[in-house]
Amino acid sequence: MPVFYEKKQLVTPGDLLAEGDYVSGDSTYKENGKIYANRLGLVDYNGRRVHVVALKSFYIPVPGDTVIGKVVETTPGGWVIDIKAPHFARLRASDVVERSFKPETTDLPSIFDVGDLIIAKVVAYDRTRDPQLTVREPGLGKIMRGQLFVVTPTKIPRVIGRQGSMVGMIKRETGCQLTIGQNGLILISGRSTEDERLAVLALRKIEAESHTSGLTDRVTEMIKKERKAVESK
Amino acid sequence: MTDSVVVRVKKKRIAELLESEKRVDERGLTDYREIQIESGVIERAEGSARVHLGKTDVVVGVKIGTGTPFPDVPDKGVLTVNAELVPLASPDFEPGPPGEKAVELARVVDRGIRESKAIDLEKLCVESGKLVFVVFIDVYVLNHDGNLIDASAMAALAALINTKMFKYEVKDGKIVKKPGYTPLPIINYPIAVTFAKIGNKLILDTGLDEEQVMDARLTMTMTKDGNICAIQKGGGSGYFTQEEIVEATKIAQKKTKELRKLVVKS
Amino acid sequence: MKANKKKTKKETKKMSNKKPEKLIDKKGIRLDGRKLDELRPVKMEVGVLPNADGSAYLEQGKNKVLVGVYGPKEAHPRHIAQQDRAVIQCRYHMAPFSVDERKSPAPSRRDIELSKVVREALEPAVFLEYYPKTSIQVYIEILQADGGTRCAGITTAALALADAGIPMRDLVVACAAGKADGKLIVDLMDTEDKVGDADVPVAFMPNLNAITLLQMDGNLSVDEFNNAVNMAVDGCKQIYALQKEALKSKYVTVEEAEEE
Numbered sequence: 001m002p003v004f005y006e007k008k009q010l011v012t013p014g015d016l017l018a019e020g021d022y023v024s025g026d027s028t029y030k031e032n033g034k035i036y037a038n039r040l041g042l043v044d045y046n047g048r049r050v051h052v053v054a055l056k057s058f059y060i061p062v063p064g065d066t067v068i069g070k071v072v073e074t075t076p077g078g079w080v081i082d083i084k085a086p087h088f089a090r091l092r093a094s095d096v097v098e099r100s101f102k103p104e105t106t107d108l109p110s111i112f113d114v115g116d117l118i119i120a121k122v123v124a125y126d127r128t129r130d131p132q133l134t135v136r137e138p139g140l141g142k143i144m145r146g147q148l149f150v151v152t153p154t155k156i157p158r159v160i161g162r163q164g165s166m167v168g169m170i171k172r173e174t175g176c177q178l179t180i181g182q183n184g185l186i187l188i189s190g191r192s193t194e195d196e197r198l199a200v201l202a203l204r205k206i207e208a209e210s211h212t213s214g215l216t217d218r219v220t221e222m223i224k225k226e227r228k229a230v231e232s233k
Numbered sequence: 234m235t236d237s238v239v240v241r242v243k244k245k246r247i248a249e250l251l252e253s254e255k256r257v258d259e260r261g262l263t264d265y266r267e268i269q270i271e272s273g274v275i276e277r278a279e280g281s282a283r284v285h286l287g288k289t290d291v292v293v294g295v296k297i298g299t300g301t302p303f304p305d306v307p308d309k310g311v312l313t314v315n316a317e318l319v320p321l322a323s324p325d326f327e328p329g330p331p332g333e334k335a336v337e338l339a340r341v342v343d344r345g346i347r348e349s350k351a352i353d354l355e356k357l358c359v360e361s362g363k364l365v366f367v368v369f370i371d372v373y374v375l376n377h378d379g380n381l382i383d384a385s386a387m388a389a390l391a392a393l394i395n396t397k398m399f400k401y402e403v404k405d406g407k408i409v410k411k412p413g414y415t416p417l418p419i420i421n422y423p424i425a426v427t428f429a430k431i432g433n434k435l436i437l438d439t440g441l442d443e444e445q446v447m448d449a450r451l452t453m454t455m456t457k458d459g460n461i462c463a464i465q466k467g468g469g470s471g472y473f474t475q476e477e478i479v480e481a482t483k484i485a486q487k488k489t490k491e492l493r494k495l496v497v498k499s
Numbered sequence: 500m501k502a503n504k505k506k507t508k509k510e511t512k513k514m515s516n517k518k519p520e521k522l523i524d525k526k527g528i529r530l531d532g533r534k535l536d537e538l539r540p541v542k543m544e545v546g547v548l549p550n551a552d553g554s555a556y557l558e559q560g561k562n563k564v565l566v567g568v569y570g571p572k573e574a575h576p577r578h579i580a581q582q583d584r585a586v587i588q589c590r591y592h593m594a595p596f597s598v599d600e601r602k603s604p605a606p607s608r609r610d611i612e613l614s615k616v617v618r619e620a621l622e623p624a625v626f627l628e629y630y631p632k633t634s635i636q637v638y639i640e641i642l643q644a645d646g647g648t649r650c651a652g653i654t655t656a657a658l659a660l661a662d663a664g665i666p667m668r669d670l671v672v673a674c675a676a677g678k679a680d681g682k683l684i685v686d687l688m689d690t691e692d693k694v695g696d697a698d699v700p701v702a703f704m705p706n707l708n709a710i711t712l713l714q715m716d717g718n719l720s721v722d723e724f725n726n727a728v729n730m731a732v733d734g735c736k737q738i739y740a741l742q743k744e745a746l747k748s749k750y751v752t753v754e755e756a757e758e759e
Binding site for chain 3: 331332333336337339340344347348349449451456459460461462463464465466467468469470471472473474475478479482483486
């Protein structure tokens with residue numbers, strides 16, 4: 001039963017990846033017993049499962065994901081949040097204030113207003129409703145300071161690294177806190193703008209070279225070099 | 234009920250029937266509904282015709298005016314086609330300027346007439362580069378029950394055949410009417426047939442129901458010598474294979490001949 | 500890749516108000532030096548607009564086409580949303596300076612028709628049913644026009660959609676064939692389209708052997724028409740190979756840079 005590419009080869013939409021008794025995974029589709037890519041990316045075969053790691057994709061909310069979003073509208077019942085997904089997400093007022101709140105007397109915009117950035121968790125998402133968010137857990141809520149960096153969501157695992165190795169290294173080398181949204185938004189919070197700049201450089205490099213190996217070491221090298229270059233001025 | 238949301242069971246039924254080469258109203262796959270063509274229905278227009286294709290009802294009026302020719306064709310009269318999907322024709326048509334459906338309809342009908350050179354535009358030149366006759370063809374859809382393109386194209390041709398221009402002479406660069414009329418110089422008779430693809434079947438003359446579930450449509454316009462002068466694929470997010478297109482050309486050759494007889498006779 | 504290598508031997512005759520007497524000379528060479536079945540040089544680039552979710556730029560002969568894609572995103576206005584699928588909002592538009600005589604920026608009837616048929620050429624490729632109640636906006640701007648712009652627009656738009664990470668069954672590629680001086684030719688430039696006998700634009704998904712755009716104006720026998728469609732499909736296949744390369748090449752450059 002034939003496969004037509006090697007692991008980690010670059011494929012484009014419409015490329016025939018496999019034929020026969022295979023299962024269609026991410027960024028692929030199956031038709032008439034054949035599996036095709038439906039996005040540009042790197043093909044991978046895992047036993048019977050064929051999938052493509054898309055080079056570029058947009059975020060589809062998954063319950064349990066941590067996301068960073070922007071408040072775009074306040075309504076009597078809560079807020080509408082842009083989480084860079086095909087649909088806006090909703091945060092119910094009842095998630096933040098007491099259950100028996102009165103819309104007329106509670107000033108929702110004073111809690112979160114249009115333009116605020118929040119860290120939230122996706123609690124529900126299916127085809128019948130917009131994604132629902134919560135800010136009830138510790139660490140969630142309004143973002144008060146920091147810099148935002150946006151990557152395509154498929155690269156988030158690379159930013160995190162195996163068992164957090166990449167994000168941990170960036171923290172060590174730059175002293176910056178990174179809050180990572182599964183939707184591709186990353187909040188950088190450092191002790192100085194210089195520290196944050198180094199973190200941004202690191203993230204740019206990861207974004208550009210996410211498909212290569214030995215990346216963690218190279219990023220570490222680069223940060224060290226940059227720091228030296230700045231300090232010697 | 235709004236026509237644009239299709240009842241799902243209807244869709245299934247149409248597809249199932251087609252599997253056994255049958256249609257909802259028991260027509261054959263390439264049969265047209267009953268066609269009625271009346272000419273000269275609007276006396277104020279220089280030419281007119283009304284076509285009933287099943288329950289689809291289209292009126293076309295032809296008006297002749299004068300104007301300046303296009304600079305790159307100074308010796309030819311001007312042809313312009315407009316189509317209106319009048320709100321009374323369907324619960325899904327709204328008042329306002331022509332939307333993409335109306336624009337497409339007008340341009341497909343226009344292409345058939347223009348590319349087949351149905352009107353001898355050179356005979357409509359009064360003074361080269363300065364004054365020519367303008368043929369205004371206005372398609373008015375009165376009831377939409379599917380296959381507006383073929384009905385409109387037939388009505389437009391019938392209206393053109395029906396069109397009479399006043400006799401005239403040119404005095405001091407101006408047109409002066411003389412008594413009597415001459416027919417508009419028509420030298421070709423383009424006929425459009427529109428195929429719809431549902432599943433893997435090709436059918437002609439879709440009723441409204443069939444149109445709402447079709448995957449794609451393909452209009453072929455042929456001249457009286459069996460040449461193709463216009464083609465338009467549209468409607469639906471489906472596609473055709475080359476084999477289907479070749480098959481369509483064969484059916485179109487036969488069908489356009491049949492329909493032409495009806496129009497020219499009327 | 501013959502489409503890319505040949506340089507034009509002769510400049511296209513300027514139109515002014517005179518039509519060239521012959522579009523094809525005795526040796527079967529066209530006004531711009533091409534053979535009957537030869538495409539104009541094509542080059543494409545993906546990811547050229549920072550704000551758009553996906554974008555692409557294409558040059559084919561003198562055609563210059565830029566496409567930006569936004570979405571899938573919430574459908575606006577609400578009433579255009581479809582409950583079970585995404586809608587594609589497509590705008591084909593020519594810049595006022597793209598043609599010889601300045602063209603008004605307001606959409607002409609041709610723009611309206613082309614926006615429709617181009618949208619219908621792209622729809623079969625996109626998995627619209629994955630994103631109900633959203634819209635995918637495709638903005639095609641023709642910056643310079645020299646015949647075959649709807650085909651160039653479709654080819655570029657497919658790249659932009661892929662660049663946006665929107666899942667597609669296949670890339671859509673388009674090419675026109677036609678007839679001039681009694682001969683069938685491929686990839687007509689503006690003069691050949693205006694003065695010639697027929698123009699047959701075709702959009703194609705090579706994977707599914709699917710024709711998603713097909714139009715024709717002019718006068719052709721049935722056999723000529725079917726042959727023209729064949730020529731156009733062959734042209735499509737050549738351009739398809741270039742589309743794939745354009746998508747991959749951004750990626751490859753990164754890898755090469757990394758090896759230094």
